[in-house]
Amino acid sequence: MKCSEFLQELTNYLDGVIDARTKSELEDHLAWCHNCYVVCDTTKKTIEIYRDSKLYELPDDLRGRLRSAIMSKCQKKKAGTEPA
Amino acid sequence: MGTIQPKVSEPVSEELALVQAAKGGDVGAFEELVKRYDRNVFRIAQHITQNREDAEDVVQDAFLKAYTNLGQFQGQSKFYTWLVRIAVNEALMRLRRRRPERMVSLDEDVKTEDDSVPREVADWAPNPEQLYTQGELQDILTRTIQGLPPSFRTVFVLRDVEGLSTEETADALNLSIPAVKSRLLRARLQLRERLSRYFKKRNGGDGNQ
Numbered sequence: 001m002k003c004s005e006f007l008q009e010l011t012n013y014l015d016g017v018i019d020a021r022t023k024s025e026l027e028d029h030l031a032w033c034h035n036c037y038v039v040c041d042t043t044k045k046t047i048e049i050y051r052d053s054k055l056y057e058l059p060d061d062l063r064g065r066l067r068s069a070i071m072s073k074c075q076k077k078k079a080g081t082e083p084a
Numbered sequence: 085m086g087t088i089q090p091k092v093s094e095p096v097s098e099e100l101a102l103v104q105a106a107k108g109g110d111v112g113a114f115e116e117l118v119k120r121y122d123r124n125v126f127r128i129a130q131h132i133t134q135n136r137e138d139a140e141d142v143v144q145d146a147f148l149k150a151y152t153n154l155g156q157f158q159g160q161s162k163f164y165t166w167l168v169r170i171a172v173n174e175a176l177m178r179l180r181r182r183r184p185e186r187m188v189s190l191d192e193d194v195k196t197e198d199d200s201v202p203r204e205v206a207d208w209a210p211n212p213e214q215l216y217t218q219g220e221l222q223d224i225l226t227r228t229i230q231g232l233p234p235s236f237r238t239v240f241v242l243r244d245v246e247g248l249s250t251e252e253t254a255d256a257l258n259l260s261i262p263a264v265k266s267r268l269l270r271a272r273l274q275l276r277e278r279l280s281r282y283f284k285k286r287n288g289g290d291g292n293q
Contacts, residue, residue, distance in 0.1 A: 007202075038206070039276070050240075054218075058123045058127070062140070063122060063126075066122065067122065073144070
């Protein structure tokens with residue numbers, strides 16, 4: 001397996017959606033190709049860092065304000081569609 | 085090397101009951117759905133628009149649109165996937181308004197030169213996120229993801245941050261499964277490449293070299 005072929009399968013490999021034969025070919029490649037090992041390992045870390053980051057958490061006060069605004073618009077919408 | 089485990093999703097039947105109740109006019113049931121997903125919608129909206137004010141508007145408009153069009157939700161996909169589709173469209177609309185000079189489309193399959201060929205192959209320091217303070221780390225992560233084209237950013241956020249499956253992402257974005265996979269691979273590799281500048285082992289520093 002060439003490095004370019006390994007890269008093509010990287011997403012399927014990390015997501016665990018790969019058949020047993022391809023998986024074993026990829027792991028054979030990883031065993032001797034240090035560059036692909038690093039790319040695979042640091043791509044996995046990239047995903048984990050973003051997933052675990054608290055990037056763009058909705059602060060409680062804003063959350064409350066947004067929810068009140070949404071629900072008041074929904075109430076108005078409901079009142080507008082109900083027969084008088 | 086282990087695989088990335090998807091997030092566990094909420095029970096679907098309980099959610100469908102809330103949707104049914106909301107369709108029947110129970111605003112309280114809809115509020116439960118808002119509580120369940122407002123954080124996710126805000127995160128997605130801010131990732132796409134890169135603007136706090138726009139993200140706030142997207143949250144309001146997406147939920148209001150969902151409420152108004154609940155009758156059209158047929159239950160073939162999960163409510164969350166349907167809501168995400170509405171939110172992504174709202175977010176892209178705002179991004180286009182703010183950057184009219186640039187075509188913003190989910191269909192764009194941006195070809196940058198050799199964007200998928202890794203150049204940086206240095207190993208990272210152990211626990212790289214601990215090299216920086218929480219504030220510095222957030223700044224690095226924000227600036228790095230901002231550099232991705234919107235179509236890549238959106239796929240990465242839905243798949244890897246929000247934990248939607250490839251099929252759900254394709255459904256929410258109206259893209260084919262191969263298109264989602266191709267964008268995801270390139271998004272992951274480009275982010276990895278850029279983060280390597282901050283996280284790689286340094287001689288005499290935090291690394292063990």
